[in-house]
Amino acid sequence: MSIISTLINGLSMGAVYALIALGYTMVYGIAKMLNFAHGDVIMVGSYVLFVFTMKSIKNPFLAILLAILFCVILGVLVECIAYRPLRGAPSLAVLITAIGVSFLLQSVAQLIFTVTPKQVTMFQFNSIEFNGLTIKTESIITLVVGMIVMIALTVFVNKSKTGRAMLAVSEDRGAAQLMGINVNRTIVITFAIGSALAAVASVFMLFIAPVTDPTLGAMPGIKAFVAAVLGGIGSIPGAMIGGVILGIVEQFALKYEFLASYSDAIVFAILILVLLVKPSGILGKKRHEKV
Amino acid sequence: MSEPLLQVKDLEVYYGVIQALKGISFHVNKGEIVSLIGANGAGKTTTLHTVTGLLRPKHGSIVYDGKDLTKVHPHKIVSMGLAHVPEGRRIFQNLSVYDNLLLGAYTKNDKAKINDQMEQVFEQFPRLKERRRQLAGTLSGGEQQMLAMGRALLSDPEMIVMDEPSMGLSPLLVSEIFEIIKTFREAGKTVLLVEQNAKKAMTVSDRVYVLETGSILTEGNAADLVNDERIKKAYLGE
Numbered sequence: 001m002s003i004i005s006t007l008i009n010g011l012s013m014g015a016v017y018a019l020i021a022l023g024y025t026m027v028y029g030i031a032k033m034l035n036f037a038h039g040d041v042i043m044v045g046s047y048v049l050f051v052f053t054m055k056s057i058k059n060p061f062l063a064i065l066l067a068i069l070f071c072v073i074l075g076v077l078v079e080c081i082a083y084r085p086l087r088g089a090p091s092l093a094v095l096i097t098a099i100g101v102s103f104l105l106q107s108v109a110q111l112i113f114t115v116t117p118k119q120v121t122m123f124q125f126n127s128i129e130f131n132g133l134t135i136k137t138e139s140i141i142t143l144v145v146g147m148i149v150m151i152a153l154t155v156f157v158n159k160s161k162t163g164r165a166m167l168a169v170s171e172d173r174g175a176a177q178l179m180g181i182n183v184n185r186t187i188v189i190t191f192a193i194g195s196a197l198a199a200v201a202s203v204f205m206l207f208i209a210p211v212t213d214p215t216l217g218a219m220p221g222i223k224a225f226v227a228a229v230l231g232g233i234g235s236i237p238g239a240m241i242g243g244v245i246l247g248i249v250e251q252f253a254l255k256y257e258f259l260a261s262y263s264d265a266i267v268f269a270i271l272i273l274v275l276l277v278k279p280s281g282i283l284g285k286k287r288h289e290k291v
Numbered sequence: 292m293s294e295p296l297l298q299v300k301d302l303e304v305y306y307g308v309i310q311a312l313k314g315i316s317f318h319v320n321k322g323e324i325v326s327l328i329g330a331n332g333a334g335k336t337t338t339l340h341t342v343t344g345l346l347r348p349k350h351g352s353i354v355y356d357g358k359d360l361t362k363v364h365p366h367k368i369v370s371m372g373l374a375h376v377p378e379g380r381r382i383f384q385n386l387s388v389y390d391n392l393l394l395g396a397y398t399k400n401d402k403a404k405i406n407d408q409m410e411q412v413f414e415q416f417p418r419l420k421e422r423r424r425q426l427a428g429t430l431s432g433g434e435q436q437m438l439a440m441g442r443a444l445l446s447d448p449e450m451i452v453m454d455e456p457s458m459g460l461s462p463l464l465v466s467e468i469f470e471i472i473k474t475f476r477e478a479g480k481t482v483l484l485v486e487q488n489a490k491k492a493m494t495v496s497d498r499v500y501v502l503e504t505g506s507i508l509t510e511g512n513a514a515d516l517v518n519d520e521r522i523k524k525a526y527l528g529e
Contacts, residue, residue: 161397168383168394174345175381180369180398180446285385 005135006255007248012139013208014247015146019201020224021231021239022153023194029170029234030190033094037078037101039221041195044105045071045202046212047113050120060122068199075195076188084184102218109214117213120206138207149200150240153193157236166190170234219264223250226271232284241282246270294357296321296450296481297342302351304334304341311337313505314351319450324472324482326492326513328526329502335485336378338502339452342483343375344368356449370398374448378455378485380439384428388419391427391438395445405445412441415474433464440471450481457488469495489526493517501526 020042027035045067052063082101086094125137157163168176169186177183198217205220206212223246231242246267253263274281295318304312312334319325327335340346342353344365353360355373363371374395383391392412396405413420416437422430427438436456443451456472457465469491475482486492493499496513501522509522516522 161393164386164390164394165397167386167390171383171385172381175377175383176394177345177365178343178369178375178377178381179394179442180366181394182364182366 002133002255005133006251008135008139008143010248010251011244012142012146012204012247013251014244015143015150016201016204016208016220016243017224017227017246018150018240018243019146019197019204020220021227021243022150022236023197024225024228025231025233025235025239026166026190027194028228029236030166031079031083031187033083033091034098034225035083035191035194036095036098036221036225037105038194038198039217039219039224040102040105041071041075041198041217042202042205042220043109043212043214043217044074045199046120046206046216047109047118048199049122049202049206050113050118050212053120053122054118063122064199064203067202068196071195071199071202072192075191075198079188079191084187087184106214106218113214115213117211119210120212121210122203122206125207138204142204142207145200146204149197153197154236162186162189223267226267228281229271230274230281232281235281235283235285238281238283293321295319296356297483298352298354299338299342300352300354302338302341302353303349304337304346305349311505312341312348315502315505315507316351317500317507317510319481319483321449321481322476322479323497324476324484324495326484326486326489326496326499327502328486328489328492328499329508330526331487332504333502334505335502336454339375339454339483339485342452343373369446369448372447372449374443374446374451376439376443376451376453376456378458380435382427382430382435382438382442384426386427387423388425388427388430388438389423391442392419392423392445395442396447398446404447408445408447412444415444415471416441432459433461433467436460436464436468437471440468448480450483451475452483452485454485455487456484457486457491465491489522493527 023038024035027033048067048070049063052066053060078101082097083094086097128135128137157166165176165181165186168179168181169183173183205216224243227242227246228239230245231238249270250263250267253259253266297319299318300316301314302312303310303314315338327338329335337346341348342360344360344363348361355371358371360368383394392409396408399405418434419438419441427435430438456468460468465488472482472484472495484492484496493513493516498511499513499516500510501508
């Protein structure tokens with residue numbers, strides 16, 4: 001019986017990883033860069049939630065909207081100020097810049113809010129008792145909302161004109177330009193979407209543990225990166241599958257005492273294993289090298 | 292005589308320190324099919340990429356329809372009526388045939404007009420219609436070239452530049468592709484063609500420019516150049 005509740009927890013944790021992994025994978029697919037500051041957008045979102053649920057207005061729903069808005073603006077600014085001037089630069093330069101942005105965001109958060117963890121309680125949840133099974137309401141909400149967001153994103157990317165442009169840029173930037181697609185604009189939209197998803201993920205992170213500190217985004221960010229690589233970086237359905245697998249594996253590891261303290265190690269062992277066995281990930285395509 | 296639709300003057304393009312185009316000039320009149328022929332590395336593709344903004348010239352001007360293209364963003368050039376069918380087709384392999392065609396009409400907003408154009412393309416290329424739900428990467432080489440041409444047509448261009456449309460195709464398909472290029476002229480479109488298959492290119496072209504290592508070696512009416520001994524020897528293999 002408890003396997004089912006672990007599974008539900010795993011699925012909901014997986015939905016959080018998937019939301020974050022989508023930001024990594026979309027930016028990688030379209031801008032061809034690893035945005036290692038992506039996890040820290042979650043942290044920024046959590047502080048916006050802290051300010052607007054605990055300090056002023058005290059309306060969690062409005063706070064969530066403001067967190068999404070704030071993260072979208074942040075993502076767009078980071079892209080325009082830090083990454084755009086490096087378009088065409090060696091990928092190592094871009095990677096180091098991304099790590100720099102990550103440190104910058106953490107340090108600014110530390111300056112404003114100090115390192116002391118802050119309590120952020122948005123809602124009071126009750127557990128549901130069902131046939132002797134205890135299910136956390138927040139897990140169900142995370143799972144359902146996460147699924148709705150991912151379905152909406154899939155429809156948007158595959159059916160809308162902007163989504164089609166994103167797929168075109170991710171496959172062949174030059175050919176996309178020949179179609180009249182503004183590549184820079186498409187990249188900005190991708191950063192905006194990724195950051196909005198990170199803001200939603202920050203809400204769910206605070207469901208799991210209602211405290212935040214300047215390093216809140218670091219661990220889930222890096223785990224979501226593992227999820228993106230596992231699913232095949234650049235692939236949207238891959239990020240979703242990778243996230244869910246990672247969430248389930250982690251929750252089952254935490255369930256057994258002899259494995260619990262190794263749960264992070266297991267996650268990173270998966271990364272090493274994927275890179276050894278199938279570097280392109282579950283749904284990743286082999287890169288067509290042009291000769 | 293009226294102004295040419297495309298006027299290229301003293302174009303110089305560099306890859307780093309290597310000069311790929313050493314000041315070439317040519318023009319294309321409205322309704323013409325003009326070919327640039329020449330060996331590998333002569334600068335044919337470089338010329339086309341510079342015309343449609345994928346490369347920037349160090350010197351020279353490219354005037355299309357009275358406007359200087361050297362300052363225009365590449366994504367804005369297609370909406371000026373200039374479509375580019377790139378070398379190696381560069382269709383979007385992981386998207387459906389239909390989505391590829393829709394991307395061709397990316398700069399258009401009039402849905403009815405797009406559908407109209409789509410019908411025309413399907414009429415000209417019935418195989419694309421049959422396969423419109425298929426991923427473009429699963430098409431044969433000839434079909435992919437047709438898709439690349441159909442995709443260009445969906446932007447409703449006045450002028451089409453085509454880079455090696457016959458590359459890697461069987462002789463039968465090559466002939467088919469050149470028949471299609473002739474229909475572009477019949478539809479009132481202007482074509483700038485880059486080809487290694489000089490013989491075929493000359494049969495459909497009005498005028499030809501011969502490129503050699505970044506310079507224009509000679510130019511003339513296709514009908515005259517076909518009989519030019521030098522051209523015959525160097526490019527037509529006779």
